[in-house]
Amino acid sequence: MITARQRWFRFSASLAGGLFFFCLVLPLLTRSVPILHRMAQHLEETGIDPSRYYYTDVVQVKESEGYLSEALGEQ
Amino acid sequence: MSQAESGIVVDHGQSKWSDLWTKEDYLAIWLGFLIIAVSLVAYFGFGPKAEFAERIAKAEQLQSAEAAKAPFKTIAWYKAEDDKKKLKGTDSPFGKFVSSWTKHPGSWSSNPLDALIRSEAQAKAKNDKAMPAYEEAKAKAAAAFGAATAAEEAAMAANFKDEAANGQAKAKIAEWRAAEKSASAAKSKTTNKPYNYIPTLIGLCLFFIVIFGAGMTLMKKSFFEFAKGFFIVFLVAVLAYMLGNQAICKQYGFGAEAWGILLGMIIANSIGTPKWVLPACQVEFFIKTGLVLLGAEVLFGKIMAIGIPGIFVAWVVTPVVLVCTFIFGQKVLKMPSKTLNIVVSADMSVCGTSAAIATAAACRAKKEELTLSIGLSLVFTAIMMIIMPAFIKAVGIPEILGGAWMGGTIDSTGAVAAAGAFLGEKALYVAATIKMIQNVMIGVTAFCVALYWCLVVEKEADQKRTVGAGEIWHRFPKFVLGFLAASILFSILDSNLGKGMANSLLDGGVVKGGTKLMRDWFFTLSFAAIGLSTNFRELAKYFKGGKPVILYVCGQSFNLALTLGMAYVMFYLVFPEITAKI
Numbered sequence: 040m041i042t043a044r045q046r047w048f049r050f051s052a053s054l055a056g057g058l059f060f061f062c063l064v065l066p067l068l069t070r071s072v073p074i075l076h077r078m079a080q081h082l083e084e085t086g087i088d089p090s091r092y093y094y095t096d097v098v099q100v101k102e103s104e105g106y107l108s109e110a111l112g113e114q
Numbered sequence: 115m116s117q118a119e120s121g122i123v124v125d126h127g128q129s130k131w132s133d134l135w136t137k138e139d140y141l142a143i144w145l146g147f148l149i150i151a152v153s154l155v156a157y158f159g160f161g162p163k164a165e166f167a168e169r170i171a172k173a174e175q176l177q178s179a180e181a182a183k184a185p186f187k188t189i190a191w192y193k194a195e196d197d198k199k200k201l202k203g204t205d206s207p208f209g210k211f212v213s214s215w216t217k218h219p220g221s222w223s224s225n226p227l228d229a230l231i232r233s234e235a236q237a238k239a240k241n242d243k244a245m246p247a248y249e250e251a252k253a254k255a256a257a258a259f260g261a262a263t264a265a266e267e268a269a270m271a272a273n274f275k276d277e278a279a280n281g282q283a284k285a286k287i288a289e290w291r292a293a294e295k296s297a298s299a300a301k302s303k304t305t306n307k308p309y310n311y312i313p314t315l316i317g318l319c320l321f322f323i324v325i326f327g328a329g330m331t332l333m334k335k336s337f338f339e340f341a342k343g344f345f346i347v348f349l350v351a352v353l354a355y356m357l358g359n360q361a362i363c364k365q366y367g368f369g370a371e372a373w374g375i376l377l378g379m380i381i382a383n384s385i386g387t388p389k390w391v392l393p394a395c396q397v398e399f400f401i402k403t404g405l406v407l408l409g410a411e412v413l414f415g416k417i418m419a420i421g422i423p424g425i426f427v428a429w430v431v432t433p434v435v436l437v438c439t440f441i442f443g444q445k446v447l448k449m450p451s452k453t454l455n456i457v458v459s460a461d462m463s464v465c466g467t468s469a470a471i472a473t474a475a476a477c478r479a480k481k482e483e484l485t486l487s488i489g490l491s492l493v494f495t496a497i498m499m500i501i502m503p504a505f506i507k508a509v510g511i512p513e514i515l516g517g518a519w520m521g522g523t524i525d526s527t528g529a530v531a532a533a534g535a536f537l538g539e540k541a542l543y544v545a546a547t548i549k550m551i552q553n554v555m556i557g558v559t560a561f562c563v564a565l566y567w568c569l570v571v572e573k574e575a576d577q578k579r580t581v582g583a584g585e586i587w588h589r590f591p592k593f594v595l596g597f598l599a600a601s602i603l604f605s606i607l608d609s610n611l612g613k614g615m616a617n618s619l620l621d622g623g624v625v626k627g628g629t630k631l632m633r634d635w636f637f638t639l640s641f642a643a644i645g646l647s648t649n650f651r652e653l654a655k656y657f658k659g660g661k662p663v664i665l666y667v668c669g670q671s672f673n674l675a676l677t678l679g680m681a682y683v684m685f686y687l688v689f690p691e692i693t694a695k696i
Contacts, residue, residue: 043385050384057125065362073427074504074604078536082365083242085535086299089499090358092467094550095411095621095630099531103546104419110695111421 129588135466138399141329143596146406150600153628156208157619166201170614173198184274186284189259190264192291198614203623215318216631217311218370218638219352225360229354230311237306243246244303251293251300258293259664262286319348322639329399336393343394350378350642351635366496367529371467371641375485378645379653387646395643401475402593404636408468409600410629412557415609420547421692423684427522428551431673431680436559439669447661452571453479457487458662462669464554464559465687466525471637472556476564476594477571481644482653490666491525499529503536514693517541519682521548523674540696557601564594 069075082089087099092102134140157163173194180191203209219229228236265286269279323344327337351370354377357363358370381387387395417425436459443455457479460472467488474484502524506516517534520541524530526547534545568589604625609618656662685693 046385050380053380054382061357061360061363061368065366069365074500078145078500078532079362079365081536082532083361084299086302087528087532087535088364088369089367089495089526089528089532090372090527091365092369092371092465093408093411094527094546094553095625096634097527097531097546099535099542100527100546100550101462103543104416104550106543107420107547107696111576111692112695 129584135332136149137150137592138329138333139402139596141332142214142399142402142593143406143599145325145329145403146409146596146600149407149632150410150603150624150629153624157203157206157623157627161203161206161208161619161623163218163615163619166615166618169201170198170612170618174614175179184266184269185280186269187287189262189287189290194288198618201614201618201622202626203619204627206623208579209623212627212631215314215321216635217309217314217633219311219355219359219363220309223354226356226360229359230315232309234308237308240306242303243531244300248300248304249299255290255293255297258286258290262290293368299607310611313638315352318635322348322635326396326399330393330396337442339390339393340396341394343388343391346388346391347639347642347646350374350381350646351638353377353639354642367492367499367526370497370638372488372492374641375488375645375648377378378642379485379648379650380645383650391646395647396644397481397640397647398475400636400640400643401471402596404633404640405472405475406593406596406600407629407633407636408472409557409597410604411633412554412597412601412604413608414554414601416426416554417551418549419687420544423518423681423689423692424548424551426684427518427677427681428548430553431522432463432552432555435673435676436460438672439665443661443665443667447665449661449665451480451483451656453477453502454483454486454656454662455665458490458665460559460563460667461487461491461525462494462666463673464555465527465549466495468553469556471561471640472560472597473563475637476560476578476591477567478591482648482656485644485648485653486656486662490662494666494670495525495529498524499533503533503541506541508536512686513541514544514685514696515678515681517544518548518685519674521545521680522552522677522681523670524549527553538616544696557598560594561598564591583591628629 069079085099086098091097135144171374176194177191180188180194204213262283265279265283269283272278272279324342326344327340327510330340330486331337351374354374355370357373357377358368363369363373378387417429439459439462440456443449443459444452449455453474456477457470457474460473463469464473470484470487470491473479474481474487498520502520503516506519511519516537517540520533520537521530521544524533524545527546530545530549531542534542537545568586572589604620607620611620
């Protein structure tokens with residue numbers, strides 16, 4: 040039988056683990072590995088959000104559509 | 115999403131008229147279409163339609179005159195184009211009202227409170243910090259404009275008959291456009307405003323309680339029980355947004371939806387989700403309503419955006435990979451769950467999370483199966499987003515081919531844009547467009563999966579009975595029809611309104627200032643609800659033997675090979691003239 044204290048410990052440990060990975064390990068890795076660091080800078084400059092999953096959420100899709108429309112002479 | 119112990123849902127009920135106001139699928143359609151109707155009336159009925167029409171007509175008249183005058187797009191042509199792009203429905207009073215009341219926690223890097231509150235002083239500090247870069251970019255854009263003006267005047271002096279002068283003018287104008295784009299991006303970093311999202315978040319929570327609570331009441335469930343638990347589901351969604359908008363999490367594609375599941379699961383499997391919260395974990399209701407609204411963003415006209423090569427890469431390769439992966443999963447891997455198989459196959463072959471959501475709802479997959487599928491997609495998307503552009507550069511694959519390859523294989527659109535941008539500008543344009551065309555497949559995929567499940571899979575599971583049309587109708591997930599109806603409606607509106615009005619009022623108003631804002635929230639709520647009602651042990655069962663991973667890896671390997679082959683054939687052998695124009 041798991042006690043309430045053990046449940047709260049599990050909750051805190053899991054949350055802390057997740058935050059540790061995303062807020063400490065991953066930023067450290069990103070700064071240390073040149074390709075990841077370049078990626079981070081590039082994303083900061085361009086404003087691209089890789090976490091967006093549908094095309095209407097990504098501004099660059101509209102720009103791409105516009106460029107191709109002009110390039111392929113549809114306007 | 116539910117499954118009987120045999121693994122397949124077999125619903126032997128009969129449809130009744132009362133289903134229209136008591137069944138979840140129909141209620142999701144009515145709620146979705148209510149939001150769509152309010153948005154359409156607000157923007158087209160009471161919005162600046164007449165003003166926009168006048169300004170668009172004026173700009174287009176000017177553009178026609180410029181196009182008749184010169185063999186290239188002149189400065190005046192581009193300025194008219196910029197004027198059209200500035201017209202946005204979201205700038206109207208209704209648009210501003212909806213945008214402000216549906217705001218979710220924003221981006222932050224080191225201080226999580228930045229996601230919720232920004233003071234005047236903080237906004238001013240950010241603007242002041244970005245100002246030197248903007249001033250520099252603005253000066254460069256002004257210089258480029260001067261050079262472009264001089265070059266265009268020189269071309270005009272020769273009556274646009276001097277090829278060299280025309281070429282020079284076109285090149286200088288292109289440089290000016292690039293400088294303008296940089297200046298615009300720099301300017302956006304100097305226009306930070308103070309905000310406090312806490313009051314609007316409270317208001318939004320109450321609004322959602324009312325609209326979903328009304329649905330719960332019609333389904334003969336307790337409004338009060340739902341309302342009580344919804345505060346926790348909403349809170350988890352808000353925290354998910356906060357964590358998902360942290361700069362590093364965003365970079366690796368780990369957004370609000372993923373955090374909703376993770377945070378919810380941590381709570382459910384440690385301190386335990388309180389019983390009084392579970393009535394508010396209406397995963398299917400949130401997802402189905404969200405999907406009906408997503409239909410408004412599935413525009414069939416988009417499939418021609420890059421011509422026939424785009425259709426082959428996105429709409430021919432994708433179903434081949436989907437079907438082959440599903441068959442592989444059934445016949446070779448012998449996946450114990452057909453629904454998990456089809457959700458992973460759709461997730462990997464179509465477009466990641468959004469395809470997984472639509473397919474899972476269409477075949478009534480378990481929420482654990484959706485969770486597992488999305489988890490796989492996130493991990494492989496992060497890896498592919500980094501490795502693919504590096505590999506393409508290393509082996510010397512041309513930008514356009516590389517872009518088409520990444521667009522057709524990397525799961526999420528944001529990651530595709532990121533990977534395309536790392537490779538180059540043209541790669542970004544091609545990759546993002548191919549992905550957009552694939553996104554449009556969601557509607558067709560959901561419909562075909564729903565039909566296949568009703569007609570074939572459930573029939574196989576229910577061998578003793580013959581099934582009539584009435585029962586097939588009863589089993590068919592009706593919300594898919596709502597999803598398709600929204601898609602067809604908006605596709606018709608998009609093609610009939612004219613490009614200018616479609617961009618400014620339909621996409622820039624009804625969608626971006628209405629349906630999309632709600633859709634985003636509904637999906638985040640559903641993932642928070644999934645997390646809060648998911649048991650780790652249940653989830654681990656589906657991972658047994660590593661079959662879902664093997665399925666994903668094998669399917670994605672086939673996808674990579676076929677997409678590369680098809681992209682090469684289409685862009686370089688069959689339609690090289692299209693590639694030359696890009």
